[in-house]
Amino acid sequence: MSARAIPYRPHNHDACVSQALTDARAICQRQNARLTPIRERVLELIWQSHKPLGAYDVLAELSSDGHNAAPPTVYRALDFLQQHGLVHRIASLNAFIGCTHAGEHHTGMFLICRACGNVLELTAPAVSTEVGKAASEEGFRAENTTLEIAGLCPRCQAEPDHD
């Protein structure tokens, strides 16, 4: 590596969020999808950091907004956002994270730091290629790939307990 990826270095995270929201609006418009206030708010909450957020964490944030939501509200919004490629679900954590490649056609690979909790989403074409090969050697038609790597991010290899 040369420079560290965004989640692993200090940055103006508000810019991440507002860029994500801007992108999301454009993407939804192109797809004739309705980015309603609830959906946009959930997306914004998911983007609060580069750490995945659980559905019930989102729920709690909505509550402290004064919005008295029930679980289905959150799960619906998350489903919508997933369907439109705006967030990803991290199966190994039962949690959600903003997609950093929204709009691009991609298969995400997630590097999950077990120390600080930050997640970096990558697009690794070589990995996808090999996965596709391995599947088709078995006659398997791959439709959806879950690829999550737990380990230590660069910062946490140096010193523990980063944000």
Next chain:
Amino acid sequence: MSARAIPYRPHNHDACVSQALTDARAICQRQNARLTPIRERVLELIWQSHKPLGAYDVLAELSSDGHNAAPPTVYRALDFLQQHGLVHRIASLNAFIGCTHAGEHHTGMFLICRACGNVLELTAPAVSTEVGKAASEEGFRAENTTLEIAGLCPRCQAEPDHD
């Protein structure tokens, strides 16, 4: 592909099970681990088919054995079996499946048929290599890989609703 993998063709599944149990006994002995009756029974239940089984499914089977078990019993047994490489947890399904490479040092890749539910575990060194490369290009120290592919197995591409 040439011949279909085991889960995708008729076979004497009892042989799978008894082989798995035999292997498990040997592995536990080598590791000075105690494959107690409960643990062995849970392993046997997990191996009932090539479909992953949920913890509460295991619990139900134990109950119909006459064994009045509670959730912790099952989760403990599953933890033990995972720790010794005898079963894998499929994160995208919250379910468990017998490891078909027990004893071998490996990183599993799972092909999960959405139609019949069967799961094939592969070892794909080329995939592992590329995953490792992608991670280290980001300075990330990979420790644990979750790789689960949902799609259609060869049988279910031809005709739906296989066992």
Next chain:
DNA sequence: TAAAATTTGAAACATTATAACATTTACAGG
């Protein structure tokens, strides 16, 4: 505007997993 479709609200419930503490069992050392 009226009908249809989508979105949201709300209550109940289902599923998956863990915490905490008591009891029993296996086993090594005296």
Next chain:
DNA sequence: CCTGTAAATGTTATAATGTTTCAAATTTTA
């Protein structure tokens, strides 16, 4: 053979995650 210790299991309760169902409101379409 006892006996202390660690490992495994039992038991109860509860936490965390996710879904079903039906009603009400809102938006879109005709």
